Amino acid sequence: MSDKKPIIEFKGVTFWYGGANDKPAIKNINLTIHEGEYVALLGLNGAGKTTLQLCINGVIPNSIMGEFEGEVIVYGNDTYDTPVREMAKFVGMVFDNPEFQLSQMSVAEEIALGMESLGFSYDEMTKTITEVLEIVGLRGLEDRSPFGLSGGQQQRLSIASALAMRPKILVMDEPTSNVDPIGKEEIFAVAEQLNREKNMTVIMAEHEVEVMAAYADIVVVMHEGEILLNGTPEEVFSNVDLIHKLGLRMPQVTEYAHRLNQLNLASIKKPYPVTLDSAVERFKDIL
Amino acid sequence: MEPLIKVENLWHIYPVGNVTALRDVSLNINRGELIGVIGQNGSGKTTLVKHFVGLLKPTRGKVYIDGEDTAPLKVQQLAAKVGYVYQNPNHQLFARTVQAELEFGPTNLGLPEDEVAERVEQAIKFFGLEDLRDLHPYRIGFPLRKLVGMASIYTMKPDIFILDEPTTGQDNITTRKVYHLIEKLRDEGATVLCVAHDMILLAEVVERMLVLRDSELIMDGTPRQVFSNHEVMASTHITPPQITILSLRLRKDQQTLDDVVLSVDEMIELTKQSNTGKK
Ligand SMILES: Nc1ncnc2c1ncn2[C@@H]1O[C@H](COP(=O)(O)OP(=O)(O)OP(=O)(O)O)[C@@H](O)[C@H]1O
Ligand SMILES: Nc1ncnc2c1ncn2[C@@H]1O[C@H](COP(=O)(O)OP(=O)(O)OP(=O)(O)O)[C@@H](O)[C@H]1O
Ligand SMILES: [Mg+2]
Ligand SMILES: [Mg+2]
Numbered sequence: 178m179s180d181k182k183p184i185i186e187f188k189g190v191t192f193w194y195g196g197a198n199d200k201p202a203i204k205n206i207n208l209t210i211h212e213g214e215y216v217a218l219l220g221l222n223g224a225g226k227t228t229l230q231l232c233i234n235g236v237i238p239n240s241i242m243g244e245f246e247g248e249v250i251v252y253g254n255d256t257y258d259t260p261v262r263e264m265a266k267f268v269g270m271v272f273d274n275p276e277f278q279l280s281q282m283s284v285a286e287e288i289a290l291g292m293e294s295l296g297f298s299y300d301e302m303t304k305t306i307t308e309v310l311e312i313v314g315l316r317g318l319e320d321r322s323p324f325g326l327s328g329g330q331q332q333r334l335s336i337a338s339a340l341a342m343r344p345k346i347l348v349m350d351e352p353t354s355n356v357d358p359i360g361k362e363e364i365f366a367v368a369e370q371l372n373r374e375k376n377m378t379v380i381m382a383e384h385e386v387e388v389m390a391a392y393a394d395i396v397v398v399m400h401e402g403e404i405l406l407n408g409t410p411e412e413v414f415s416n417v418d419l420i421h422k423l424g425l426r427m428p429q430v431t432e433y434a435h436r437l438n439q440l441n442l443a444s445i446k447k448p449y450p451v452t453l454d455s456a457v458e459r460f461k462d463i464l
Numbered sequence: 465m466e467p468l469i470k471v472e473n474l475w476h477i478y479p480v481g482n483v484t485a486l487r488d489v490s491l492n493i494n495r496g497e498l499i500g501v502i503g504q505n506g507s508g509k510t511t512l513v514k515h516f517v518g519l520l521k522p523t524r525g526k527v528y529i530d531g532e533d534t535a536p537l538k539v540q541q542l543a544a545k546v547g548y549v550y551q552n553p554n555h556q557l558f559a560r561t562v563q564a565e566l567e568f569g570p571t572n573l574g575l576p577e578d579e580v581a582e583r584v585e586q587a588i589k590f591f592g593l594e595d596l597r598d599l600h601p602y603r604i605g606f607p608l609r610k611l612v613g614m615a616s617i618y619t620m621k622p623d624i625f626i627l628d629e630p631t632t633g634q635d636n637i638t639t640r641k642v643y644h645l646i647e648k649l650r651d652e653g654a655t656v657l658c659v660a661h662d663m664i665l666l667a668e669v670v671e672r673m674l675v676l677r678d679s680e681l682i683m684d685g686t687p688r689q690v691f692s693n694h695e696v697m698a699s700t701h702i703t704p705p706q707i708t709i710l711s712l713r714l715r716k717d718q719q720t721l722d723d724v725v726l727s728v729d730e731m732i733e734l735t736k737q738s739n740t741g742k743k
Binding site: 220221222223321322325326327328329330333351354355356357358359360361362384387424425426428429430432433436437440442443453456457460461463464 | 478480481483503504505506510551552605607608629632633634635636637638639661663664701702703705706707709710711713714715728731732734735736738739
């Protein structure tokens, strides 16, 4: 881990949206993310995941009003005085409600829009559009209107649009909340592949802990604006009591391991298994 | 007994793009059933359930609610009987405040003021919306907006309650609230249809699953039957809950339907039984 280059650094970051909210949405965040890491953010609704993510491309503090303290450095740029459109050259964002992002006439044009702004050639665009639609499973729908797509198809489209811009950092905010289970796996897997092959850094907010444990290198647990846990999935999901106390869920196989111990049905040593394959291996003689 | 919902050879073709979203679907649903509707993105789930509320009309075929053909009926005429919580709450909510949103449905049903007030209070309490009463639905976050969508149907107490992806974007605590909602609706005698990709939720709450693939209904069975059918799972983009797969993989050779567990609790029970067996 230590040989990796730190590319995102949060130093004492606090942000208040202001208005009726008297509490800061995130407070005193110190976090270092290295190039090529796959980071998952976990936390209850309102924990501050989206707010933290919006600091990475500088939308906070540049486009959203509020009170900002601290420093966010991304690839050497202080987000405070870097225009968001500069940041967009290397930070791609996918939000959870794609309808707000959709704008163009057809699926293909929707993807072309972002690429145009980065100056891709026509040939490159055509080739990339085919490529990314293949990746997210929307080939054949090039000419459809984004508004006539199903909920999950729209989410797949916004992921395709972000991928087409070949970001060095991909920030995704619950990008698969409407996607079917295999599609969800596929999108996590694609992110992992780009992460491995292109050294793309991924920062993903997600509620489904099973996929998170299977794909992320690092899990960051947030609660009321603060980071409470930061470690590998095995490390984080070994903090059973805290996870439960916060009202979060563990992967089902991890919960099973924990309950076996508690009920004295078996003696399972920590770290508990957090993925299906490791659980099958650990429990092969249990039934 | 006459089924509460009867679907006969239903086809739906969206004129825009000429998309066949449902192809010759037939099924019956009885009063009091708890049903999950599953299938990959674009398989036709939302299109199917929108026919039960009158938001879509059959291109071909028939849909009967409580014996009545829905073709000539308006959404308002079905609203007393069927409630639909949209996949996207932005398509559902329109009032200026959460409170007004919750009052709208029952007032429109012609209920007396005190009854409306009582139902609104019940819903606010059940969903924990106390602090949001006076806010504009668009001023609150997506997950809470979705709860407001559920609450505003709950105040109408329809016989048939349809939830389209109720746990999208919800954390574990609000997801639990959706479990309780479904249980409460069941206890109050409602018929519940839940469209979802959240298999952990469905495995724990529904008794029957309708599986759609490419606009067709390809399976109708219990969660245990559906999750242990490898061919159906592989071809529909669905994965059973992680604990279910674990049970299937650990019991590869001697699989009966009883070996298919649906929750961590059931897995613990199965482990206890097998421990006793070994001793
Ligand atoms: N635009 C806004 N204006 C005012 N307050 C906001 C705004 N966006 C978020 N907040 C508040 O900031 C806090 C953190 O919210 P944030 O959206 O970052 O949480 P989250 O972890 O992404 O939650 P979710 O799981 O619901 O997406 C919450 O208290 C929320 O109400
Ligand atoms: N308004 C519309 N106009 C044209 N085609 C549509 C429209 N709405 C949906 N479709 C198409 O009809 C098919 C079925 O869509 P539907 O919304 O019923 O799928 P779904 O199973 O609910 O998917 P998801 O899991 O993504 O919500 C899809 O191919 C979709 O693109
Ligand atoms: Mg968020
Ligand atoms: Mg749908």
